[in-house]
Amino acid sequence: MNNNYLELMKRKNEIMKKSVGIDYSLFESGSIAFDYEGMMDKVGYTLDEIRAIQTETGVGNTPMYVLRNLTALARSLAPEGKGARIFLKDEASNPSGSFKARRAATAVYHAKRLGFKGVIAATSGNYGAAVASQAAMRGLNCIIVQECYDSEGKGQPEIIEKARKCEAFGAEVVQLSVGPELFYTFLKLLEETGYFNASLYTPFGIAGVETLGFEISSQMKDLTGKNPDAVVVTNAGGGNLTGTARGLIKAGAESTEIIAASVNLKGLHMASDKDFNKKSFTTGHTGFGIPFTTVPDRSDVPRSAARPLRYMDRYVTVNQGEVFYMTEALAQLEGLERGPAGNISLAAAFAIAQEMDKDKTIVVQETEYTGAGKHIQPQLSFARNNGIDIRLGNPLNEAPGKSIILPSHPSLIRVQNLDLNKLRKSLIKNCLNDIKNNNQKNISEKDIHFLAAETKTSTTKVKEIINYLSHKMKEEKE
């Protein structure tokens, strides 16, 4: 068999079908629309089944903390009568140290049930540790494929730590240099080993996160007598947000506002060797968050079960310095030492709480473990040694890849709102371009309904956007 890049990529669909056990064509319509809910129902598991699967391996049922001191601090900075109570769901208490254990639990269970001997996942982050931990519990082999080093052989301390953790759980860690060829290596390994593709984006992976939303609802009802007014979710590939929102809806928390938060890494190219070590966040940033929101089907499966724009009510960004600051504040004021990446939503919630009335509640939806390499000290130290300017000041002046500005006062922590309509337009435009490129028939009524659900808006709004875009495309042609 020919394993050169282009030849192997041609076998992509065949390899994926075998390694994930899903025939995605069953849910396709031949046009833009595909049966998302059908896919989630037929291929996923029910909430009760997932709770049982996760309980078997000690996943979920994590504590919910009331952040009394951070709430008091936010109130002292907010206008009179403002300052929502801030809660935090401590997902670091999962066996592998993050919410990703929920996704891995269902994926690895499914692999075992289908009779696979091992699982493979492509990830430099917490998901690798989660898959490795679950595979250890279920007695499967595990290979984690990491993008790890730049061309000088330098790697982010956080990624190196993740490799150590995966190996601690008995996994083989294949480390690679920077580049999108990671996907090629991943496919090659799937073909060679016949292992299961424990993708982050399968229906069972996403359904695994639904328990998180469900638990938030029931814990908040116990603590406050009602569902939370807002939940802030760190957004990268969209699975965290999608699963949590679906779980909240299943628990009846339909009016809870779902707020996505990403670290602003504007200007850094994600496939660039030189930019690779200039960022201090390897996930939860806009480099993943925005492309995965506007083109969800860009992952390692043909149809992603993570479709964040379906559930998002608001999307904000925060700066790296603000997240590092809040990580320190969480340790100093609440006695909780947690990893920086998980605190992206904490930084956003701290600012957003100050816009909300005092009697409202806001939930920070996850935390992650911390330790050598994966901690504010080594990450800032690594950045400083890479020539990044680290200082106290106004985080608004932070330039990703050049500086990290720690707020000189907590009142400087602010969120920046992304325009959801712009993101909706972008998603619809990408779908229109797809059908144009494939010489497919025109858009049907079914497509319009699909796009309305896909962008959490009305069919009238979708038609408006399509009209606007086709006028613009015509103008561009002339």
Place this chain on the structure above:
Amino acid sequence: MTTKKGDWVRIHSVLMDVGDRAPGVPDDTAKAPYELWDKGFLISDKAEIGDAVEIETITGRKIMGKLLETNPSYDHDFGEFIPEILSIDKQLKEIMGGISQ
């Protein structure tokens, strides 16, 4: 130091040379070869650092590469101290001291 059969080692290999990289990668990335690092047990009887060797990984795969080190260790730590963090701590405590809860 000679590495013996069965020793736990780390290897390195080049998967794609410059010029063979995937279409569309940024220029700086295209100028670098595509590299791989992995660990496993040495299959050959003995080898020196830099030799081309075959290993068996922890999942039982047999792969080739250049021998980098024997008994590879982790050296990531908490980095050099960042003094700015102390001024955050100090200021937070001062602010909290003035807040009646």
